[in-house]
Amino acid sequence: MKDLGDCIFGFVGLGLMGGALARSLRSGKIIGKKGKIFAFDINSETLRTACDSGTIDEGFADPGIMLKQCDVVYVCLNPLSGFRFMETYMNAFQSGSLITDIAGVKKNIVTRIENILRSDIDFIPGHPMAGSEKEGFAHAHECSFSGKNYILVPLKKNRPENLSFMKKIIRQMGFAKIIETDAETHDMKIAFTSQLCHILAASLIDCESDISITDFGGGSFEDLTRIAMINAPMWTELFLENAEPLISRMEKFEKSFAGFKQMIQASQKEKLCDTLTGVRKKRIAMSDYQRA
């Protein structure tokens, strides 16, 4: 691999995350004089805006022409679209190039990609944990990577120098932590920290019909349901592609929730207070761990 600053980066999809990663590459002074940032997007207006703002050097209507020139490719599409893109354009990647993605589910997607992957390109699955309820390139500048986690799911075949290279980019983009794990662990953990949270938010909104209920909000409701402004097609894919770990997590949650319900119904003051005290301690320990 060339020096990082001399690489040509290609973004497939310049939505919220593709846009945010490209912006961060550009503004982080990672790209030197010989380096370039290219992008392909089905929305030509987005490519024009990204060019005009200096985020990318060139936009492409034909991904094949772009991929041929790229040393590093970020596939920033919804999970299934990302797989389909790689399937369709597998022959277009430059030999020796490094490909990564941002899909929020890994096992199903990575297995499919591994089955069609050329042996002369290296694919390192990734998941930048820095999304938002917003969508599209227009909101990319609102994504902050400071304090955020970037999960890598390296494959056995990955070349160590490419993995180091990838981590160098992530650190330079400003992410706080790089977590390396396998696809199965990723999906199990994400089912809890991300997918279950989105279903809780969606259920909260689903079970209330009165729009003016926010007159009685004090911040908690707003914080808990911000992510209910959900990208429906993407999250439908994420939930269904990770159904098994997600259902298992939902059932664990239901059990805890039912426990609280029972304590309230039975007026078990002491048990309820003890359980809440335990929850408080655990959540504080999580914050402490995160900061450490």
Place this chain on the structure above:
Amino acid sequence: MKDLGDCIFGFVGLGLMGGALARSLRSGKIIGKKGKIFAFDINSETLRTACDSGTIDEGFADPGIMLKQCDVVYVCLNPLSGFRFMETYMNAFQSGSLITDIAGVKKNIVTRIENILRSDIDFIPGHPMAGSEKEGFAHAHECSFSGKNYILVPLKKNRPENLSFMKKIIRQMGFAKIIETDAETHDMKIAFTSQLCHILAASLIDCESDISITDFGGGSFEDLTRIAMINAPMWTELFLENAEPLISRMEKFEKSFAGFKQMIQASQKEKLCDTLTGVRKKRIAMSDYQRA
């Protein structure tokens, strides 16, 4: 009632909310030269800090001595302690004084207080919706009232001029909206926007034992569980004193949650996507309503 600026205000309890309200009275230049802010708290250190910082003019170890001098009294204790305080000190209030509280449940508490209320004092139940997971006077300066709701639950006997007076204070404190409602409606709505949210957050933490799970967090989990750093004794009271509306809300939520589970288990892609789209629209409409 005297002019607002000439009143002597008494705070019973100078914790997070009592402290924040007192600070806001002081910094809002609401109090004139003849006006005073007094406070009683069982923690003498808190009273000293509040005096030294100029938040209050005088701290009292004996609430009886303070109450005798106050035109307006804010009872800022946990719900049951608030009732017990008023019961114990009912004869100490100045004749003609205006009392308010901050309890997060109303029907049970207000009914009890009404039963013991002297006819020469006016009690206007209130609920400033501006709490936080933090506790104590030390964090009072972190409470912002900007954009927040203040719920009033006026009683039939309340003197209209006192209600107007109360609203004037709230507006001057910087709250965005004043909502007037009855105790039953308050408790039903709050069961949803506040209590259910706290139980969801607590359940999320309760059902996970791995502290390092935050390595896989991307913001949603952190936002949803911040309120799990819960004031356990206070929320135990709030949940148990509002058990009936809360259980009813929990059951509505369970139904929506189970609906999502079923759609995921049955891989109902279209139905899931449509439901999420509906949720998204409803949540956006809620934000629009709130801003309007």
